[in-house]
Amino acid sequence: MQIFVFEISWQCDKLFQVLYPPHDDLDHFEMNLQTAKIFVAGHRGMVGQAIVRGLRQLGAQQLLVRERGELDLLRQTEVERFFELERPEVVLFAAARVGGIYANDTYPADFIYENLQMAANAIHAAFRFGTQRFLFLGSTCIYPRNAPQPMSEECLLSGPLEPTNEAYALAKIAGLKLCQSYRRQHGVLFHSAMPTNLYGPGDNYHPENSHVLPALLRRFHEARLGGAKQVAIWGSGTPRREFLHVDDLAAGVLHLVELADPPDWVNVGTGVDLSIAELAKLVARTVGYEGEIVYDRTKPDGTPVKRTDISKITATGWWPRISLEEGLRATYIDFLKDRAGKKLREV
Numbered sequence: 627m628q629i630f631v632f633e634i635s636w637q638c639d640k641l642f643q644v645l646y647p648p649h650d651d652l653d654h655f656e657m658n659l660q661t662a663k664i665f666v667a668g669h670r671g672m673v674g675q676a677i678v679r680g681l682r683q684l685g686a687q688q689l690l691v692r693e694r695g696e697l698d699l700l701r702q703t704e705v706e707r708f709f710e711l712e713r714p715e716v717v718l719f720a721a722a723r724v725g726g727i728y729a730n731d732t733y734p735a736d737f738i739y740e741n742l743q744m745a746a747n748a749i750h751a752a753f754r755f756g757t758q759r760f761l762f763l764g765s766t767c768i769y770p771r772n773a774p775q776p777m778s779e780e781c782l783l784s785g786p787l788e789p790t791n792e793a794y795a796l797a798k799i800a801g802l803k804l805c806q807s808y809r810r811q812h813g814v815l816f817h818s819a820m821p822t823n824l825y826g827p828g829d830n831y832h833p834e835n836s837h838v839l840p841a842l843l844r845r846f847h848e849a850r851l852g853g854a855k856q857v858a859i860w861g862s863g864t865p866r867r868e869f870l871h872v873d874d875l876a877a878g879v880l881h882l883v884e885l886a887d888p889p890d891w892v893n894v895g896t897g898v899d900l901s902i903a904e905l906a907k908l909v910a911r912t913v914g915y916e917g918e919i920v921y922d923r924t925k926p927d928g929t930p931v932k933r934t935d936i937s938k939i940t941a942t943g944w945w946p947r948i949s950l951e952e953g954l955r956a957t958y959i960d961f962l963k964d965r966a967g968k969k970l971r972e973v
């Protein structure tokens with residue numbers, strides 16, 4: 627295990643040098659993240675942890691975080707009190723109620739209420755108490771179910787949403803529109819990033835609530851340990867999906883928040899997809915599972931292809947750096963470390 631720990635910290639150092647090259651050209655940017663007072667909402671989540679890692683790498687000196695027990699973002703009075711007292715200059719909003727298809731489909735009321743409420747509370751309080759930059763995190767699931775592929779930012783609100791995550795998507799669209807409206811009416815730099823499917827350290831490995839990639843990683847790992855001859859995967863294996871390492875996303879978020887005139891909302895992805903069957907083989911190879919992979923075609927497939935158009939963000943100078951193979955290896959090492967330390971996230 628010591629070798630793993632050494633290997634992951636070495637790999638992370640190497641990744642960070644690539645993701646956050648030292649920049650001495652801060653004059654080009656509106657916001658200096660090294661000196662600004664920055665509130666990362668949802669810092670214990672997968673995205674929030676990655677943003678905090680990125681900010682530390684950049685040398686941010688005034689980082690504000692709060693556990694949910696100290697600041698429940700669902701409570702407007704608490705949120706207003708916090709902003710009035712702390713007056714963060716920058717807010718990176720990675721707090722949300724998040725889950726896979728099963729959780730979204732089973733708890734739509736929780737998903738719409740909590741995500742709407744948190745976004746409205748934080749965006750309005752940030753505006754009232756002088757926050758200069760607010761970056762809201764949405765998701766590419768805000769785009770219509772039958773959006774032309776690759777999905778560009780322009781397809782927002784051009785057709786019906788995927789019914790299984792409609793409640794979540796509507797709340798995220800409202801968050802994006804809140805930022806856009808406050809920017810238009812009040813001139814504040816509130817804007818949004820729409821990440822594709824993410825994976826990486828700190829992911830949720832709950833057997834029912836997790837997303838496809840962490841779910842596969844856990845199932846193949848357990849199948850290898852238990853000597854299972856077969857692993858069954860939901861659906862036909864043909865749907866195509868895209869995956870971005872969360873440290874690449876965090877670098878994208880910090881890049882966007884330094885731009886003087888960022889887009890109101892922008893996709894953050896790789897622009898490259900693969901089939902679920904290809905993903906399953908890659909995960910099986912990464913964890914060393916050698917049994918058979920079978921497909922349960924009685925289960926739904928969902929949208930046939932989901933891939934993002936990343937031309938808008940790449941035109942501003944960001945692009946993904948971590949390959950899926952490399953990212954998966956590092957994620958598996960992290961999974962093993964957390965599992966051995968009984969710290970695996972299962973919520």
Ligand SMILES: NC(=O)c1ccc[n+]([C@@H]2O[C@H](COP(=O)([O-])OP(=O)(O)OC[C@H]3O[C@@H](n4cnc5c(N)ncnc54)[C@H](OP(=O)(O)O)[C@@H]3O)[C@@H](O)[C@H]2O)c1
Nearest residue numbers: 668670671672673694698699700721722724763765821824
């Ligand atoms: N994961 C993905 O594949 C993915 C893909 C696209 C977009 N995104 C977006 O990225 C953002 C973060 O996602 P994530 O994967 O990092 O989610 P996550 O791991 O579940 O983290 C969410 C964080 O929000 C916090 N939170 C939830 N409700 C709260 C409340 N009432 N008060 C205070 N904090 C609260 C949680 O706190 P606790 O630690 O206390 O639970 C947690 O730290 C979301 O907006 C999501 O839509 C994620």
